[in-house]
Amino acid sequence: ALPVRLSDYAAPDWRVSSVEMEVDLDIASSRIRTRLTVHGDGQRPLRLDGEDLELLELKLDGETLDKDRYRQHDDALEVDGVRDGSVVETLVRVKPAENTKLEGLYLSGSSEAGFLLTQCEAEGFRRITFFPDRPDVLATYTVTLRANRARFPVLLAGGNPDGAGELEDGRHWARFVDPHPKPSYLFALVAGRLEKISRDYRTADGRDVTLNLWAEADAIDQCGYAMDALERSMRWDEETYGRNYDLDVFHVVATHDFNMGAMENKGLNIFNAKYLLATPDMSTDSEYQHVEAVVAHEYFHNWSGNRVTCRDWFQLSLKEGLTVFREQSFSADMNSPSIKRIEDVSLLRRAQFTEDAGPLAHPVRPSEYREINNFYTATVYEKGSELVRMIAGRLGAERFRKGMDLYFDRHDGEAATIEDFLAALGEANRMDLTPYLAWYGQAGTPRLRALGEYDASQRRYTLTLHQRTPATPGQPHKHPVPIPVRMALFDRGGHMLPLHLRDEEGVPSRECVLELDGAEKQFVFENVPEAPIPSLLRGFSAPVVLEHDYVPEDLATLLRADPDGFNRWAAGQQLSGRAFDAMLGGETSSAALQAWCDALCGLFEDADIDPALLAELLMPTSEIELAERIEQDVDPEAVHAARESLLDHLARRIGGERLEDRYDALQSVASDDLDPVSQAHRRLKKTILRLLFCVRPDAALRRAEALLAQTGNMTDRLLALHTLLQGPHADAAAAAFRERHHTQPLAMDKWFAVQAQIPGTETLQRVETLLDDSAFTLRNPNRVNALLGSFSRANPTGFHRADGAGYRFLTAKLAEIDALNPQVAARLANAFNGWRRLEPVRREAAHEALASLASEHALSRDLADIVQRALE
Numbered sequence: 001a002l003p004v005r006l007s008d009y010a011a012p013d014w015r016v017s018s019v020e021m022e023v024d025l026d027i028a029s030s031r032i033r034t035r036l037t038v039h040g041d042g043q044r045p046l047r048l049d050g051e052d053l054e055l056l057e058l059k060l061d062g063e064t065l066d067k068d069r070y071r072q073h074d075d076a077l078e079v080d081g082v083r084d085g086s087v088v089e090t091l092v093r094v095k096p097a098e099n100t101k102l103e104g105l106y107l108s109g110s111s112e113a114g115f116l117l118t119q120c121e122a123e124g125f126r127r128i129t130f131f132p133d134r135p136d137v138l139a140t141y142t143v144t145l146r147a148n149r150a151r152f153p154v155l156l157a158g159g160n161p162d163g164a165g166e167l168e169d170g171r172h173w174a175r176f177v178d179p180h181p182k183p184s185y186l187f188a189l190v191a192g193r194l195e196k197i198s199r200d201y202r203t204a205d206g207r208d209v210t211l212n213l214w215a216e217a218d219a220i221d222q223c224g225y226a227m228d229a230l231e232r233s234m235r236w237d238e239e240t241y242g243r244n245y246d247l248d249v250f251h252v253v254a255t256h257d258f259n260m261g262a263m264e265n266k267g268l269n270i271f272n273a274k275y276l277l278a279t280p281d282m283s284t285d286s287e288y289q290h291v292e293a294v295v296a297h298e299y300f301h302n303w304s305g306n307r308v309t310c311r312d313w314f315q316l317s318l319k320e321g322l323t324v325f326r327e328q329s330f331s332a333d334m335n336s337p338s339i340k341r342i343e344d345v346s347l348l349r350r351a352q353f354t355e356d357a358g359p360l361a362h363p364v365r366p367s368e369y370r371e372i373n374n375f376y377t378a379t380v381y382e383k384g385s386e387l388v389r390m391i392a393g394r395l396g397a398e399r400f401r402k403g404m405d406l407y408f409d410r411h412d413g414e415a416a417t418i419e420d421f422l423a424a425l426g427e428a429n430r431m432d433l434t435p436y437l438a439w440y441g442q443a444g445t446p447r448l449r450a451l452g453e454y455d456a457s458q459r460r461y462t463l464t465l466h467q468r469t470p471a472t473p474g475q476p477h478k479h480p481v482p483i484p485v486r487m488a489l490f491d492r493g494g495h496m497l498p499l500h501l502r503d504e505e506g507v508p509s510r511e512c513v514l515e516l517d518g519a520e521k522q523f524v525f526e527n528v529p530e531a532p533i534p535s536l537l538r539g540f541s542a543p544v545v546l547e548h549d550y551v552p553e554d555l556a557t558l559l560r561a562d563p564d565g566f567n568r569w570a571a572g573q574q575l576s577g578r579a580f581d582a583m584l585g586g587e588t589s590s591a592a593l594q595a596w597c598d599a600l601c602g603l604f605e606d607a608d609i610d611p612a613l614l615a616e617l618l619m620p621t622s623e624i625e626l627a628e629r630i631e632q633d634v635d636p637e638a639v640h641a642a643r644e645s646l647l648d649h650l651a652r653r654i655g656g657e658r659l660e661d662r663y664d665a666l667q668s669v670a671s672d673d674l675d676p677v678s679q680a681h682r683r684l685k686k687t688i689l690r691l692l693f694c695v696r697p698d699a700a701l702r703r704a705e706a707l708l709a710q711t712g713n714m715t716d717r718l719l720a721l722h723t724l725l726q727g728p729h730a731d732a733a734a735a736a737f738r739e740r741h742h743t744q745p746l747a748m749d750k751w752f753a754v755q756a757q758i759p760g761t762e763t764l765q766r767v768e769t770l771l772d773d774s775a776f777t778l779r780n781p782n783r784v785n786a787l788l789g790s791f792s793r794a795n796p797t798g799f800h801r802a803d804g805a806g807y808r809f810l811t812a813k814l815a816e817i818d819a820l821n822p823q824v825a826a827r828l829a830n831a832f833n834g835w836r837r838l839e840p841v842r843r844e845a846a847h848e849a850l851a852s853l854a855s856e857h858a859l860s861r862d863l864a865d866i867v868q869r870a871l872e
């Protein structure tokens with residue numbers, strides 16, 4: 001297939017003003033009648049996308065068309081003689097139960113007990129009916145659903161309810177009208193046996209809305225937390241952005257069979273159950289936070305995505321980056337902002353920086369794609385959010401809000417571009433934000449080099465900032481981008497110094513933002529009493545890699561004393577990175593390691609520090625990020641060993657006794673509650689048990705046994721299981737967990753995942769055995785991700801076996817999964833992204849596995865796209 005290019009964008013030949021659908025639903029076969037009112041100048045035939053559709057009827061302005069008036073291709077229907085205002089009517093048949101791609105209309109669960117639902121983004125609507133399936137075709141929808149009442153008692157589609165009633169033969173119908181013009185990817189319907197919980201909500205602008213959360217009977221009592229989160233999200237969007245909900249009813253439905261996290265269909269969000277259902281017995285603290293965040297994210301799309309949508313899929317970050325930013329801001333307001341920032345940046349570095357450094361690197365606004373579903377990436381989402389954050393920071397809260405108001409008002413009901421977004425934010429504030437466009441078109445993570453020079457005689461500190469972005473596939477030459485560097489200066493005692501930036505008037509502040517707008521720039525600070533320690537990129541003010549040759553003591557000072565929790569963590573991460581570099585080079589007692597251990601040992605005794613922050617500070621950078629520090633010839637086993645010895649040193653420095661005492665103290669006040677203090681305690685307990693395992697494994701295992709017996713929450717239970725899996729009674733612990741949770745799919749996913757993550761070369765054997773577990777199936781995306789995703793992406797020493805067995809295992813499974821569900825296979829294949837930087841033996845093995853996957857199987861477009869780019 002030829003790539004689709006941004007530069008080829010052309011407005012649609014035909015637009016659609018209204019869509020009327022009549023859907024006769026059944027599991028094996030459903031029939032969809034669609035009437036489109038179309039508009040265009042009639043110069044070209046009407047071309048409608050369609051995939052896996054059986055065309056039963058075609059009418060133009062009421063007249064059935066003979067075969068010579070239209071052409072049916074593999075992926076489209078072309079109709080001649082269509083005029084401006086014509087009504088085109090199609091009737092098609094689809095087979096939901098045979099749809100294993102989970103795109104279009106499909107079955108969740110079994111034929112007997114399951115329900116029907118749809119997933120359209122990006123291009124699934126064409127698997128339901130013939131349509132110009134592109135986001136710049138916006139129409140109003142009237143949808144009538146019909147089905148057997150006993151089998152499908154609940155019938156839902158997006159929009160306001162517009163009647164329902166009985167039909168013959170035990171069938172019934174329900175109609176929905178959505179008055180807001182929307183692109184086809186936001187269409188949705190659901191039909192089956194579902195239960196609901198409801199809540200009345202009045203919007204700030206006075207609309208009475210019914211909120212309905214739907215799930216199958218066995219899960220409906222697990223929706224309460226999500227309902228509260230939904231209400232909080234709606235209030236927050238009213239208060240923070242002045243955005244109100246705009247229909248009389250808002251539905252959210254949970255399914256266990258879903259390709260991604262959730263979907264923001266207008267008025268009818270559909271959620272992967274793992275982001276909607278939550279109970280203390282089944283969900284970890286971090287899962288609760290994800291539920292809150294994803295509920296908010298999908299709700300926020302109602303404005304950033306639905307009311308203002310994307311002109312084409314290249315603009316995907318217009319809705320996704322913006323909505324992630326809104327979601328992150330919401331979560332920061334609901335929880336601890338610095339912990340939230342730490343989690344977000346650490347995810348960015350793990351997922352996006354690695355993507356940017358590999359064969360799949362692409363700009364936040366890509367310039368071409370072969371399969372759009374492969375561009376729902378960390379770059380489009382997480383880096384996209386960082387760009388919005390950068391711009392919001394540049395404007396300040398008030399001006400950003402003014403700009404957002406203009407953006408929403410100006411483009412309401414339209415399909416917009418990234419340029420439109422920057423123009424609205426800029427124009428509302430008489431500022432030119434076009435320099436930021438460069439960020440959207442350029443792949444790769446900029447390296448920001450900072451060099452400080454102190455002139456004692458002049459009491460002057462000169463900071464030179466320099467940027468350079470490494471080449472990425474297809475983009476050998478890079479341009480400078482505007483980089484805002486939020487910074488402060490500290491004295492040796494860890495106090496912030498007032499900043500007298502040369503040529504700046506006014507009261508000196510203690511924090512400022514420097515803007516690097518070219519390749520290099522110097523900033524001069526006057527009246528600096530001593531050689532300062534710069535704290536740079538505070539709050540992670542730009543998504544770049546900072547290179548500054550701090551001496552370890554200076555980083556330790558920041559780790560100890562920076563009042564900003566995030567930057568404290570960032571300093572610790574840099575320091576542990578340095579200690580890692582030294583360790584890998586055979587230096588087992590580097591200055592960096594000493595400084596890191598000393599500082600953390602001090603903080604361990606600090607009575608005032610937030611236990612959640614302490615837990616984060618005590619953990620060195622992840623193996624995935626550490627591997628990124630190595631230019632070439634990465635040996636995942638050496639990375640793992642070096643990181644283990646950092647942990648080991650730290651644990652010894654703190655001491656087994658102090659670790660035990662602290663753990664026991666935390667455990668003595670433990671509760672299963674979700675309040676912030678209990679959550680923080682659980683977080684710290686986890687870190688301490690990890691450290692304790694290094695120095696006194698038996699003491700750690702004993703505590704894990706006790707924890708398992710006592711606890712009533714999943715965070716602790718999983719911590720206990722994780723620990724016990726590394727001891728002599730691993731199998732018994734696994735069996736007990738399975739016995740307890742075998743009826744809960746979301747708990748079973750964790751059971752598969754935690755086992756797949758046991759470090760070491762033997763885990764492959766365990767994963768192979770788990771494939772035969774009766775609870776495992778390749779047809780369920782959550783299950784596949786839990787077992788195979790965790791193994792290949794979160795278990796470097798397990799997956800990257802030197803003998804290549806991990807690679808061959810994964811490619812064999814990829815071929816099987818691809819035949820069922822290409823999107824799931826393509827996502828899983830991302831595990832190979834870093835293969836070129838591996839040491840020669842593994843590199844060769846990974847290459848061979850990938851190359852045979854490509855040559856021995858007829859791959860889907862989704863998987864072929866990933867594999868080809870990895871091999872290029």
Ligand code: B3K
Pocket residue numbers: 121122260261262263264297298301320373376
């Ligand atoms: N917009 C959806 C993602 C759709 C993915 C299609 N392959 C969820 C979200 O970002 O809110």
Ligand code: ZN
Pocket residue numbers: 297301319320323
């Ligand atoms: Zn989204």
